[in-house]
Amino acid sequence: MESITQLFDSLWRDYSQRLCPSAVQIQQLLTEDVALLNDHIALRSFGLPKCGLAVIAAPFIALGYQPQAKYHFRAKKLYAESFIHSNPLLPKVFISELQLAGCSAELQQMIRTLLDQVDDAYFRQPDFVYSGRPWQLDFATYQFLAAESEYAAWVAAHGFGANHFTVNINQLEQFSDLEAVNHLLRHNQFVINQAGGEIKGNAEVMLEQSATMADVVGVSFRDGIHKISGGFYEFAKRYPQTNGELYSGFVTASANKIFESTDRE
Template sequence: MERVEALFQALWQDYTARLCPSAAKVHALLEEGQPLLNDHIALRTFALPKVGLDRLAAPFIAIGYEPKGEYHFKAKKLYAHHYEHPNPDAPKVFISELMVGQCSSELQMTVRKLVDQVEEQWMHGSAFLHGGRPWEVDEATYRLLSEESEYAGWVAAHGFGANHFTVSVNQLSTVEEVTDVNRVLREAGFAINESGGDVKGNPEVMLEQSATMADKVPVTFSDGEMLIPGGFYEFAKRYALPDGSLYQGFVEASADKIFESTDEM
């Protein structure tokens, strides 16, 4: 587990420093004298050979993770897998990719120019997973991509890194329901993702989720700096299957709405 813990610590440091600085405040609100249990993280990328989903998964597979569920988000042109470690205490990993070939020719050309800047050796090892943006991009390109696909704009601006960590609500004792987590966060001034309802899912699908709206963070483009949506914090409650074990997968309809936590408000 040492290698797993080291990688997630590096991802956490990047996430809290660059993408979601408010995560520390969320921790302070929900911690009950012990570290919060991280249910899963999520990573985003483009479906191109040099940087595709399989490239992001490789460092996790090298430390014992195995592919599990497969997901399709047709309207957003996204494909995803989730991965689990044999140790149930290790967080799950959800990796999605934009199906670039299904997008407009303009987006395809623009994204390919960005990815062409990535040096092959940069994708070796695991440091690139929390290494940020490996290409130069200007504000106009970010806006152009965002108009067609918010997801494409996000990846172009931020590069690689966890766009969210997820508090396991099952572990909490003073707050037992996702609705209660939302109430605590609203009282502290956080905006909750309302797309599809402030709680996505239900006991029937074995999973309930909610999320804050992404922090606005400064991003340095080649021609200036902008405040744009970065990372967000998610909250998940899993329900027991007939055999008593907790459901470990993801629900496409809910995940589809969670993606919108990085939309401009």
Template structure:
């Protein structure tokens, strides 16, 4: 069986090569002589029996991860859950799924057709988590999905892979807040997600977060090649709870805006 580290190494390789090449530059700007601590990664899928959230969670559960918080994003028609490993040094995993049945009949039909041929064998083990798209998709279909749901279009185009990794701001000495990180990145040409404010959350909810806007990356569709939003980099600072332990969950109102890092 994979070790946790081997799986995250492969997810990182896919993320930096296919979805967010600029992540390497972020490391160069923020590293302080030791590897950056990854607070969490996020994965996306469709809430359909053969490809739903639970299928994506299986490889992590096999490595000892346990389900923790549950989240609902009604406007975006998303459900999500986060998972934690007994080893606190292992990143948390945040998995979301589009509630396809709540979408238009057009979107439902498209998505069900896309994933119809994804069988359980394709989702055995953990390799599928960083292998991208498991179906064919043409450019017009992508645009039709994007008109209704940026999230649906993103999953349809990119398939599986981490849409973001997250720097733990708590470990940094030269940056004591997400705002300080944002300032450094903006000075170096990055665009910051300003939806809901540059920094989402604060000490009152025990978590502050910010993120870059997604890299535009080339995607080969069945009939054309186009640059579309790929992955982004997030930054999280966690605050201690009354018992002194750092808060380990997520804040739905903040996560809702982080999703928009991949919007056009």
């Protein structure tokens, strides 16, 4: 079994090379005297037994992660859970899945057809969570899925991997608030997710978040390479609870808007 360090190193390598190449530049912009702390990563999947949330979570649970909280995003037909490790320096893990029962019969059939290309044993290998897309599809299928669910189209096109990493702003000294981070990013030509405002959340809910809009990356389809939304980089500032410890959960309303970082224009 690979170690926790190896797992997150592999997830970062896949994310920064395949899904969000701009993350490397952003990391360089924000790194101070020590390496950046990663607040959390997020992964996506389809709500089917073959590859659902529990299957995605398995490699993390095997390395000591425990369930933290559950979240529902009914308008987007998504269910999610967060996971946390006893080591506070390790990132939280946020895993979501598309609830297919709420989608059209056509979309459900397309997703099942994609998954039929993959043997069940594939999803029992821990490295599948950073191994990309194990099925083939044409661009027309992607477009059909995107018309109903941007989330479904994203997973169909990219497969498995972290759709975002998250800089822990509490660690930084030069940039102590998200306004300053967003200003720096805009100055360096990065586009900030405006859904629900540049900064989602506030001190009252004990969590503030912002994010770049997803990189546009070339993806290979059966009928050629097409440029589509890939991954994005997120930034989180956490506030202390009454016991003095930083809030460690997620805010559904804010996360709902963060999902839109991969929306097509």
